[in-house]
Amino acid sequence: MSHNLTLAQNHAFDLARTLMVPVILFQVDDEFGVMLSSEYDGEHDAIVHEYDPWSSAH
Template sequence: MAHDLSLAQSFAYQLCHDLMVPITLFKSGDEFGVLPSDELDDEDDLEIVHQFFPNGSH
């Protein structure tokens, strides 16, 4: 988790292209985090900030 949005965005973008899977950038409380999109559940209490896709469509 990170407090800096630009750092979290950079990490999410790089992770997406390294793993070649969709990555979700989310906010929980006052922190940002990233996870592969398929690991998120609907019942997770997360605010989705952005999703990154390996083919370049954001």
């Protein structure tokens, strides 16, 4: 988990591009985490962004 949103965003994007799978960037309290989209079962409201390596938008 990270307290820095910019750092978490960069890691999420890099992870998605490295693994070539969609990942979710989520926030719990004041921390950010990243995990595979297929494994995320948390609150929908906690999702900050989904990074899809197959999409051209970042």
